[in-house]
Amino acid sequence: MSAVFKTDETFRGDFKYSNSPAAIRRFPLPFVEDKYMYSVNIEPHEAGPKGSIMEFQFDVDEHYIGECRDREIVLKEDPLRYQALPHMMSAQWDVLELLMDSMSRDYPGQFSLSKHGNRWTWHNKLLGIKDEFTFGDPSTLPREPLDYITRQAQGDFVVMDQRDGDLYLEAGMVTTPADWSMDFDLGMTFKEWHGPVPLAHELNVFDRALKFLLNLRLNEPVRRLNWTMTVNPRLDTSPEFYPRWGSDRATVTPDNVADKAHVRVELQGLWRLPRSNAVLFGVRCYLISIRELATIPKWARRTHRALRDLHPALVDYKGLTRYRDHVVNWLAPLDDGSPTTPGNSPE
């Protein structure tokens, strides 16, 4: 894909962020039908159509530079957003290799990787980074391998160690969470980590998801979409900094809702890692304002219905209580009641 990489986007303060018409059309609307409920909506992470966000394993888009910059700002203030337990070093190298191989293969104009035995040279042209290092020797990189590579990738990354029939959250870079704290959850089992999610436990979603992931195979990654809403295009909606962004929710009015309220979609990918047998969980985040989303007539109708009929427990869990009605009311005139075509494509 031939994105023009924006150089001056911000995800805080003046919130200088927007989607180009091409970025809007490739936005992964999370509502595949007019009603939304949890499901184990896992599918193989296979190459999607050209230009789609699923064309490659790790999507790099027009927001890349701003997102990497925002991550640096978060880490400077709160270094514990990156953590790795000591036994996760082998998994760290696995992730570095997966990301470098994929990004350099899929975006050769932006990233390059050359390997001479264990001597690797990585060149990130978008961020102006070039480093030569010895694969497997952490002392040859300026930071731990997972820290190093995830500062140069969009989305959050969590690494789960597999043992005793469970997956333990034991490393990660999480600067764009939808209200969950890796620092708090570090070391937890799969179900402990997902403990606060309402309804899904009763639907056995996590039993089935865990069983599925324990059997995840090398070179057969999977993906799913998840979503929430965010006021302002803010990536760091962490509980740590909630005192800063919580008040945003009370600022939404009928007049500003179309520009303030954003649908936030997470493309969640899961990869088995080759040496460590750990599982990488990637959470790639896409933000779109209600005004941008409504430029696609099908999406305006679909989103209106899904939000209007959302289960009350999910309204609460996703933090929408204060402004959901404003969004629904703004979208209502755009919904003439006509049917929507199946799937989430723009039509």
Added chain:
Amino acid sequence: MLIRGIKSKPVYTPLAPDLGGRTHLMVGFGVGAEPLARLIADCALAGVKKSSRQLLYVTDKSASPEMREAMQNADVEQVRLFSDSASLLTQFEAILQAATMGTRLYVSGPEAFMGLVMRIADRFNLNRDEIRAEECGSPARRVHCIHCRAATEDVTTNIVQCVGCQRWLVVRDHYSRRLAAYMGVMIDAEVPGELPPIEEVFV
């Protein structure tokens, strides 16, 4: 109260002698004396050697004088009594440092105390099947402030003021073994000063 509904809180096997163990390390606080006294009697019945039994106990007023005396004179190789949990935990850590394979841990007391013991056990990689635990006494919570990372002890209310940053925190039903605490999140971040009624819930 939602104790059973909390998915992140571990569930342990109640206290009973584990005959596969070679050292039986018993750790208790206050009212935890009662299950421990029962355990010690069961150990004797089951033929667990006295020389393999050790007891660490915080003498707290939540236990009756009879129970405290029972702990003092417990039928074990060595009894160590403490006046607060901090000094017990220091000693406990030192014992685990020197512990050998075959150590079985038995813990009894209020949940906040158990959490602190378990956190140390986790650091020494004791497996779940090497630990037996019985909760009794106060369900007061230890609360980790997600904003400033301070721990507020003995929380019995739904909302509590953080000892570190003074923010008012709502106590979420989400528990971290690594931090031995529940998550506390600012309650009035959306509209400052908008606090729901404060109620005694963990009592």
